[in-house]
Each structure stands twice: as structure tokens, then as C-alpha cells.
Amino acid sequence: MRGARSAKWVASAIVVALAATACGGSDDDDSTSDGASDGNSGGGIVRVDGGEPQNPLIPSDTTEAYGGLVMDNIFSKLLEFDENGEIYMLAAESIEPNEDATAWTVTLKSGWTFHDGTDVTAQHYVNAWNWAANIDNNQSSSFWFADIAGYEDVHPEEGSPTGEEMSGLTVVDDLTFEIALSHPVSYYDYKLGYTPFTPLPDSFYDDPEGFGEAPVGNGPYQLDEWNHNTSIKLSTYADYAGDNAPKNDGIEIIAYTGLDAAYQDLISDNLDVIRQVDPKDLPVYEQDLGDRAITQAYNGIQTIVPVSYGDWEGVDPQVLQGISKAIDRDTITQTVLNGSRTPADSFAPPGVLGYQEGADGGIAEYDPEAARDLVEAGGGVPNNEMVLQINGDGGHQEWAEAVCNSIIDALDIECTLDIKPDFDTDLEARAANEVQSFYRGGWLADYPLNANFMSELYHSRASTNYGRFDNPEVDELFEQGDQAASLEETVAAYQDAEQVLWEEMPAIPLWFQNVNGGYSNNVENVAFDTAGMPLLTEVTVK
Amino acid sequence: MGRYVVRRLLQMIPVFIGATFIIFMMMYSLPGDPIRALWGERAPDEAQMAAMKESLGLDQPILKQYWDYLTGLVQGDFGTQIASRRPVWDVITDALPATVRLTVLAFVITAVVGVSMGLIAGLRAGGKTDRVILFGTLLLISVPVFVIGYLYQTYFGVRWGLVKPNVQDSESWSQLLLPAVVLASVSLAYVARLTRTSIAENKRADYMRTARAKGLSKTRAVRVHLLRNSLIPVITFLGVDLGSLFAGAIVTEGIFNIHGIGQAVYQALNSREGATVVGVVSFIILVYLVVTLIVDLLYAVLDPRIRYA
Numbered sequence: 116m117r118g119a120r121s122a123k124w125v126a127s128a129i130v131v132a133l134a135a136t137a138c139g140g141s142d143d144d145d146s147t148s149d150g151a152s153d154g155n156s157g158g159g160i161v162r163v164d165g166g167e168p169q170n171p172l173i174p175s176d177t178t179e180a181y182g183g184l185v186m187d188n189i190f191s192k193l194l195e196f197d198e199n200g201e202i203y204m205l206a207a208e209s210i211e212p213n214e215d216a217t218a219w220t221v222t223l224k225s226g227w228t229f230h231d232g233t234d235v236t237a238q239h240y241v242n243a244w245n246w247a248a249n250i251d252n253n254q255s256s257s258f259w260f261a262d263i264a265g266y267e268d269v270h271p272e273e274g275s276p277t278g279e280e281m282s283g284l285t286v287v288d289d290l291t292f293e294i295a296l297s298h299p300v301s302y303y304d305y306k307l308g309y310t311p312f313t314p315l316p317d318s319f320y321d322d323p324e325g326f327g328e329a330p331v332g333n334g335p336y337q338l339d340e341w342n343h344n345t346s347i348k349l350s351t352y353a354d355y356a357g358d359n360a361p362k363n364d365g366i367e368i369i370a371y372t373g374l375d376a377a378y379q380d381l382i383s384d385n386l387d388v389i390r391q392v393d394p395k396d397l398p399v400y401e402q403d404l405g406d407r408a409i410t411q412a413y414n415g416i417q418t419i420v421p422v423s424y425g426d427w428e429g430v431d432p433q434v435l436q437g438i439s440k441a442i443d444r445d446t447i448t449q450t451v452l453n454g455s456r457t458p459a460d461s462f463a464p465p466g467v468l469g470y471q472e473g474a475d476g477g478i479a480e481y482d483p484e485a486a487r488d489l490v491e492a493g494g495g496v497p498n499n500e501m502v503l504q505i506n507g508d509g510g511h512q513e514w515a516e517a518v519c520n521s522i523i524d525a526l527d528i529e530c531t532l533d534i535k536p537d538f539d540t541d542l543e544a545r546a547a548n549e550v551q552s553f554y555r556g557g558w559l560a561d562y563p564l565n566a567n568f569m570s571e572l573y574h575s576r577a578s579t580n581y582g583r584f585d586n587p588e589v590d591e592l593f594e595q596g597d598q599a600a601s602l603e604e605t606v607a608a609y610q611d612a613e614q615v616l617w618e619e620m621p622a623i624p625l626w627f628q629n630v631n632g633g634y635s636n637n638v639e640n641v642a643f644d645t646a647g648m649p650l651l652t653e654v655t656v657k
Numbered sequence: 658m659g660r661y662v663v664r665r666l667l668q669m670i671p672v673f674i675g676a677t678f679i680i681f682m683m684m685y686s687l688p689g690d691p692i693r694a695l696w697g698e699r700a701p702d703e704a705q706m707a708a709m710k711e712s713l714g715l716d717q718p719i720l721k722q723y724w725d726y727l728t729g730l731v732q733g734d735f736g737t738q739i740a741s742r743r744p745v746w747d748v749i750t751d752a753l754p755a756t757v758r759l760t761v762l763a764f765v766i767t768a769v770v771g772v773s774m775g776l777i778a779g780l781r782a783g784g785k786t787d788r789v790i791l792f793g794t795l796l797l798i799s800v801p802v803f804v805i806g807y808l809y810q811t812y813f814g815v816r817w818g819l820v821k822p823n824v825q826d827s828e829s830w831s832q833l834l835l836p837a838v839v840l841a842s843v844s845l846a847y848v849a850r851l852t853r854t855s856i857a858e859n860k861r862a863d864y865m866r867t868a869r870a871k872g873l874s875k876t877r878a879v880r881v882h883l884l885r886n887s888l889i890p891v892i893t894f895l896g897v898d899l900g901s902l903f904a905g906a907i908v909t910e911g912i913f914n915i916h917g918i919g920q921a922v923y924q925a926l927n928s929r930e931g932a933t934v935v936g937v938v939s940f941i942i943l944v945y946l947v948v949t950l951i952v953d954l955l956y957a958v959l960d961p962r963i964r965y966a
Contacts, residue, residue: 167924169741170740179697250704250705250708255705343743344827345916372910372914372915372916379815383818383822539688542694543690558698
């Protein structure tokens with residue numbers, strides 16, 4: 116029968132198709148879902164929301180939050196920061212500068228081991244940093260080592276490296292090493308609190324690629340399993356020597372496709388800690404969670420940045436101050452942003468060392484009348500119009516519209532949005548000097564010091580200074596701060612610089628970021644650090 | 658028959674090359690540099706950017722890049738992701754099982770429920786059941802998938818607690834059931850309407866009267882004669898639909914937190930991971946091609962008068 120013969124062909128075609136598609140499936144066991152399905156059966160495991168890390172899990176290659184969450188827990192840094200931006204030691208016993216802050220001596224605590232059982236020594240730090248700085252290894256954080264003497268040997272601006280090691284790093288003994296810098300940095304220890312400055316075990320160098328999939332750190336947790344796009348499981352490291360030993364049995368970082376999905380799981384107790392509530396759930400999350408809702412400031416700021424080219428070249432700072440006073444920050448943060456931000460009164464957020472309350476001297480306060488006067492005194496807004504450039508993929512449109520409307524109401528000028536489809540395109544326009552008048556600026560602390568919120572953004576030679584702000588007085592104060600011999604002098608110099616910034620207005624600060632997180636009925640003692648990361652070692656399971 | 662299949666398989670080659678070429682060029686023309694994006698807000702290190710581009714071959718002219726990609730593909734190399742340095746093939750095979758399961762489930766639901774509903778409605782054309790089914794399917798067709806998705810999620814998942822609101826294990830069949838129903842909803846409505854019309858039309862055909870006249874029972878006449886003849890347009894639709902279910906899972910995957918192909922493409926598009934997008938889309942093209950081949954072959958099973966030389 117004709118039909119039957121045809122059916123045979125169809126059947127074999129289906130078999131081929133199924134074989135081609137089914138080979139990727141590994142349906143061994145379903146323990147993931149079962150363990151997580153009903154609250155307490157997972158033992159003392161804390162389930163936290165996350166996503167697929169963008170990069171291999173190597174400290175010097177991890178720059179985004181998902182990978183950062185893993186790194187923070189499987190690696191311990193030399194030092195950490197408290198809620199006022201002050202340093203405390205973690206893996207280091209002490210970190211001391213010489214007189215002019217050009218050389219730093221790091222002494223490690225003894226008894227620390229990697230998860231593979233080998234001892235952590237000074238050599239491990241030095242080797243890891245030399246490897247990460249080497250341009251041949253293509254680490255995206257390698258510029259963090261640029262202050263160290265001899266950086267240009269391993270990371271030349273052109274061509275291949277001429278050496279394997281930076282001359283500035285010397286091992287004194289097993290637990291001591293010295294860092295010689297090419298120029299004085301009075302706050303270099305602040306930089307050492309950043310992820311790329313962690314050590315790597317010897318096994319790393321045999322197979323960096325394999326390490327990126329299964330990293331071996333020196334931190335409170337070790338990596339058990341990385342199921343790409345699904346979850347990352349960490350268990351406590353029994354021989355951990357630090358004083359922040361975990362108070363739970365482990366962590367499961369669950370990858371979510373969106374914040375709202377994570378929130379749904381949190382309110383049904385299928386997830387324990389959420390790091391950020393979806394904007395659409397902000398109005399209800401405090402009701403939903405009660406005292407399990409967390410609202411806490413972290414070190415981030417949102418600004419709008421005027422450009423100093425095109426129509427906006429040489430605009431009088433008074434005009435910018437006027438625009439600043441035309442923005443009703445209180446109302447916008449309360450209504451459009453549902454209280455998820457705090458109006459800014461300074462260029463540096465409250466959690467950093469050197470924050471000055473009320474540094475703005477009233478320039479960030481809403482006052483439409485004064486705003487009009489200032490704009491008029493400054494010669495008016497060029498062409499009576501301004502354009503605010505934002506990226507459309509980051510949830511900025513609502514508040515940007517509100518800011519524009521507030522300015523339109525107060526100043527009676529035109530204000531429109533230039534929405535770039537995504538952040539990449541937005542950045543490209545900034546880099547190419549194609550911003551029409553303002554762009555949305557955002558900055559998260561790399562380290563909690565006021566300098567981090569200023570010199571990297573507003574120094575005339577700063578690479579992130581996309582507004583092309585150029586002011587010799589400010590540059591000089593920044594350099595004074597960088598070259599100061601003590602941290603206090605640095606902080607003071609930057610505080611002086613901030614006063615000039617409010618006169619010159621290289622940016623209009625809008626508000627500081629808040630963490631809007633929460634936790635489930637299964638866990639207790641949930642808190643976030645000033646970088647907005649949950650302190651997972653502290654979380655206890657009921 | 659064998660020759661027909663071989664010819665069809667050979668035809669896939671130019672289609673495949675043409676499609677990958679177009680997507681490759683489209684990705685290339687998008688603004689935004691994936692290497693630049695690795696630095697985020699921070700200004701990139703020029704020397705490092707150049708070194709990375711060189712190591713990934715992104716400094717080559719676009720046609721050379723495409724040629725390298727194609728020659729790699731022939732050798733089974735789908736390329737490497739820029740940010741994660743993972744082979745694209747690994748990314749695809751990680752995401753594939755979830756999407757395949759979701760699609761298969763949705764397809765089975767579409768076919769079984771859709772055809773049964775269509776059959777019931779068609780046999781009672783003009784009756785009350787028919788009207789109810791017509792109205793219900795109209796509703797499903799006119800409501801966007803994401804609305805259905807969130808409605809189901811809110812009621813079945815959060816309010817009534819019948820299922821978990823989100824899929825936690827993307828490869829668990831039971832957890833994928835609700836998303837599959839959502840994904841199947843619209844296609845199911847089309848299939849039901851298509852079947853209904855076909856059945857209603859054919860049930861008055863001469864061969865049906867003949868079948869009844871020669872003494873066949875009603876069920877046998879419907880099953881062997883009516884259904885078999887009426888299913889040809891439905892099979893065509895189902896075939897094309899399998900491909901679009903596969904591709905259209907993006908929305909459903911997003912709502913229910915399923916880490917499948919849709920998510921992989923979405924993320925890759927956002928970070929301008931050209932190789933990943935082209936890899937996944939090539940795969941979807943293959944699925945389409947294979948499915949249409951199967952559909953064409955199925956005609957002969959349903960209607961022996963159709964032959965392939």
C-alpha cells in the first residue's frame with residue numbers, strides 16, 4: 116500500500132529530527148526542583164535571585180552583577196567596607212602605605228587556604244595580579260592594575276607585552292608583599308577592595324578556561340555546580356579562615372529571566388532573597404512583604420549630564436543650576452519611582468567616605484521661581500530647548516519624562532527625550548560626541564570614597580567624562596587629592612572640589628539609588644552592603 | 658520517493674546559506690559594539706579592545722568573517738560567545754531541551770485538543786456546541802499571548818496555588834505544562850476552526866454518503882473517511898505552526914522564567930552576540946525545513962493519490 120510506504124519515510128524523518136534535537140537533553144535527576152519546591156526541605160540552603168553570569172568566573176573578568184554575586188561569595192577580598200565607607204580587614208592583617216603613598220605593604224592573615232586545600236600565600240596574589248594585568252590574557256578589569264609600577268611592560272598601549280611581571284610587585288615572605296605604584300595614590304587600599312585583587316590558586320594557570328567554569332577561591336563558599344542559565348550552587352567551605360564564616364549551609368543562586376518572575380517566586384516562598392523588586396511591584400511590595408521588605412540606600416547616583424559641545428558649548432553654569440532647581444526631585448522619587456530613590460543633595464552618596472550632607476547649597480531643591488531667575492541671569496537655555504538622551508532598555512523612560520515635564524512646567528522651554536534602543540547605542544553616541552544636550556549619567560561605587568564619584572567622571576582627562584567637562588581648577592583639586600599623603604587630606608581636597616562642582620555644574624545630580632529587596636518566610640537576618648549586594652553569609656534559615 | 662527526499666534535502670543547502678547570510682549581515686549592521694559593551698559605562702581600554710577583536714577575528718572584513726563562520730559551521734564549530742567565551746554550541750544545547758519540551762507539549766496539546774474541538778464543532782455545525790467553540794476560539798485568537806500568560810500565571814499560580822507561578826526547572830515536563838497550554842492557546846484555536854470548516858464541508862461530500870450507504874458505521878465513516886480527508890489543510894497548518902511555536906516561545910519563556918532558546922536569542926541580541934543569534938536562528942531554520950519536509954511527505958499518507966516521483 117502506497118500510504119504505508121510513505122508512512123515509513125515519514126517515520127524515519129521524524130526519528131532523525133528527534134535524534135537531532137534530543138541529544139542536548141540531560142534529564143538525569145530532578146533534584147533541583149524537588150529540593151527547592153517546599154521551603155524547608157532544602158536544609159539550610161538560601162535561595163537567592165540571580166542570572167547567568169556574562170563572563171567566565173574569573174575575578175579579573177567579572178564586571179557585572181550576576182557574576183559579581185558569585186565572586187563576592189567564593190572569593191574573599193583583602194579588605195571590605197562598612198556602611199560609612201570605612202575599611203576593615205578581611206584576608207589581610209594590615210595594609211600600610213609609605214610616607215608619600217607610593218608603596219604599600221600588604222600583610223596577610225595566616226591560616227587561609229584555597230578550596231582545593233592549598234595555602235594562600237603572598238605569591239598567589241602577585242601571580243594573579245600579573246596574570247590579570249597581562250594584555251595577552253584579555254581580562255576586562257586589567258586597567259585596575261594600571262597604578263602599579265611596570266604596568267606598561269605587561270599591558271603596553273600597542274604591541275605585545277615586554278615582560279611577564281610588573282616590577283612594582285615584590286614578595287617579601289609567605290605572608291607579605293609590597294606594591295610599588297608609579298605615582299602616589301593616598302587611597303590605594305580602597306581600590307584593593309575591588310574584585311580583581313583576589314588571589315588565584317596554582318591550579319588556575321594550568322587551565323584558565325576550565326577555572327572560569329569551576330572557580331576555586333579563598334572565600335566562605337565553594338562552587339558546587341554551575342547549571343548554565345538555571346542555577347549556581349555554592350556550599351560552605353569547611354576550612355574557611357575568615358571571621359565571616361557562613362551561618363547557613365549554602366546558597367543557590369537561581370537564574371531568572373526577569374525581576375517580576377523572581378518576585379512571584381518570593382511571595383510564594385519559592386525563593387528566599389530578592390535583590391531588587393521589579394518596578395511594577397514597587398507600589399505593593401511593602402504591603403506584600405511587611406517587615407520582610409528592605410529599603411536601603413546603596414552607593415549609586417543618577418544624574419543628567421550636559422555636554423559642552425554643539426549648542427551647549429559655553430553655557431553659563433547658572434542656566435544648569437536653574438534647570439537643577441526646576442526638577443521636583445521629591446515628587447518624582449515619591450510618585451514615579453515609588454520611593455525607590457532618595458533625592459540627591461551631593462555628588463557622592465551618603466554611604467561613601469567624604470559625603471557632605473547638603474553640599475548642594477540648595478541647588479538641588481525645587482524652586483521654579485528661583486529656577487527661572489537663574490536661567491535668565493545665565494542668558495537662557497540655548498534655543499529654548501533641551502534634549503535628554505536615555506537608553507530605552509533600562510526602565511528610565513518614566514522618570515526621564517517626569518524630569519522633562521517638571522522642567523517644562525517651571526521654565527517653559529521645550530524638553531524632549533532622545534531614546535536610544537539600548538545602552539550600547541547610548542554609549543556610542545556619548546563616545547562620539549553626538550549627544551544633543553544632556554545624557555543620562557549613572558555611577559555605582561567601585562569603592563566607597565568620594566573621589567570615585569568625581570575624578571573618574573569630571574576630570575578633563577577622565578575617560579568616562581563624556582560631557583567633556585573641562586575645568587582647570589577642578590582638575591587641580593582632584594590632583595591635589597590624589598597626591599595627598601593621607602586619606603583625610605584626599606577626602607578634604609575632594610570635598611573642596613565638590614563645592615566647585617556645584618558652581619560649575621558638570622552634571623545635575625538627581626537621586627541616590629536604593630536597594631528594594633526582600634526575603635521569604637524561610638529565612639532571617641537579611642541585610643545588604645553599601646554596594647547593594649546581599650550579605651549572604653549572615654542569612655540564617657528558619 | 659527516495660529521490661524526492663534527497664532532492665528536498667539538497668534544496669535545504671542554498672536556503673540555509675542564504676538565510677544565515679542575511680542574518681549575519683543584519684547583526685553586523687546593528688549599532689552597538691559587543692566588545693565595547695564589556696566595559697559598560699567605563700571608557701574602554703583601546704589596546705585591549707584591539708587585542709580582543711583580533712583574537713575573535715572581528716577585525717576582519719565582514720565577508721571574510723562570514724566565510725570563516727560558514728567554514729567553521731561545516732566543521733561543526735558554531736563559534737564562540739564574546740563575553741562568556743563559551744562555545745555557542747554549548748549555549749544552544751543548554752537552551753534547547755527546555756524549548757523542545759515546551760514546543761512538543763504545546764504541539765501535542767494543539768493537535769489533540771484543537772482537532773477534537775474542531776471535529777466536535779464540525780459534526781454539529783450550526784448547533785449550540787459549535788457556537789460555544791467558535792466563540793471560545795475567537796476569544797483565544799484575539800487576546801495576545803502575554804495577556805493569557807499573565808492571567809494563567811496569576812490565577813493558577815499565585816491566587817489558587819494550583820501550580821508554581823514560575824518554572825524552576827526548565828526541563829521538568831510537569832512544570833512546563835502550564836506554559837505549554839499558554840503557548841498552545843492561539844494555535845489551538847486556529848486548528849479547531851480550520852478542522853471545523855473542513856469537516857463541515859466534507860461531511861456532505863459524495864464519498865461520505867457512499868460510505869454510509871455501503872453500511873459503514875458512523876464512527877468508522879467519520880474516522881477513516883471524513884477525518885482523513887479533512888486533515889490535509891490542518892496538517893499543513895500544524896507543520897508550519899510547529900516551527901512558529903518553536904520560535905514564538907520567546908514570549909512564553911519570558912513570562913514563565915524558562916531558560917530556553919527564546920531567552921538565549923533575546924540575551925544574545927541585547928549583547929550583540931552575532932554568532933549566537935545566527936547559530937540559534939540557523940537551528941530554527943533547520944527545524945522549519947525538516948518539518949515542512951515531513952508535512953509534505955504526510956500528504957501521501959493521508960491521500961494515497963498524492964505521489965512523489
